[in-house]
Amino acid sequence: MQDLTLYDHPGSICSQMARLALVEKGVPFTRIPIDIMETNQQFEPWYVALNPKAVVPTLKIGDRIVTDTINIVNTVQALPGPDLSGDETTQSWLKRIMALHYGVLLYRNRRDADGTAPQIVSRGRYLEQLLQQRPDLATLVEARLDGNRRFQALLKDADGIERHVAATRDLVDQFAKALDRQPFLAGKTYSLADCFATAALARFTIHGFADWWADTPVDSYYGRMKQRASFAAAEVVETGTERDL
Template sequence: MTDIVLYDHPASICSQMARLALVEKAVPFRRVTVDIMDTNEQFEPWYVALNPKAVVPTLVIGDEVVTDTINIVNWAQALNGPDLSGGPTTQDWLKDIMAPHYGVLLYRNRLDEDGTAPQITARGRLLRKMLQDQPDMAALLEGRIAGNARFQELLRDPQAIERHLASTKALVQRMIGAVESQPFLTGPAYSMADAFATAALARFRVHQLDAWWQGSPLEDYYGRMRARPSFAAAGVVETGHEKDM
């Protein structure tokens, strides 16, 4: 069988979504951790050659490379094995669950009094140094530097943070509505949408936002997702401190 390798990071929400889908699909794969936190390994030339956007996860199947989380889970669904296609709304759910600015949720409680996020500032310095040292990666690094600056400005705007929180809460409310009358997000069977929802709800729990669904049908839903063997097998992260992410 062709070797299937998932390049990922344990705490990356997108990596968790991909791992859940692969495990549920019963795809045999091995993991290679890319250190996107301490050493910024995602910018190493060997990894950029696999994933020009320098993000995780990346799935490698022999000579084939699949990037983008939605592409990865759709690739897995095309294989033989359990059907994770779900109902007609599955692809919409994948996009909608990917839509929240998970960085805002993470850093909103890690700001200095002036709204500056020290970790984002440090990342900006590192990216500028990398640009000096690796001018051949200018296009990628300049884009990241600009994005880093935009993110810092967003975090300085309390109203923008509240808008992101409100849109994320609205997504949770839609999930609640979806599972009021059916066991899974898109119908009677587990789908790729449930893999995405499980990882998202776990991240919201880390951010102490689980009060949004306590006492609702989504609380039971999340309990059932946690009880599935895939939750532990995929290494879903639902505990710990934001500083560890």
């Protein structure tokens, strides 16, 4: 087996999804933490060379670099070990779970009365400085600045926020429908879809959404996911406050 290294950030939801897939596959891997919050290591030249979008996670497998969480978990699935491929719905679940706006769910509770999210404003200032200091990253940082402006506007738009919360609740309802017929999200066996759903449900628990699924099959499903050894081994975060994320 080639050496596997995961560059990740402990609380990042995408990192948790990738760690769950690696642990469930049973392959040994080394973790290299990338601080994406305080020291912004994702913009360091050596890391951007690995991951040109400057995000976590990144998987190094031998000499090969794999980015994008869905690519990463599918690459992990192709390694020798338990079959995590699930049924024909797996890839669609991965896309739907990844498509939620996790930033809105988190920062909607970190806004001042006028809808300003101080952390997102200061992130914008940081990106402005980075643009001056690192002209080599201009394309990347300008795109990030655009995203930051859109995000700041969205956080002032109560209806827009509500639409993202409703889309999240709708996805949880879809989990419940699937789990009414079968024990795992994509069929009779544990799959990559369950790695994604587990990390998402853990995050929703921190956001106080657990009531949404209290009387549905999602409740016992999530209980089973938490009992799997992978939940602790992959350091899935479901306790603590939103401030810790």
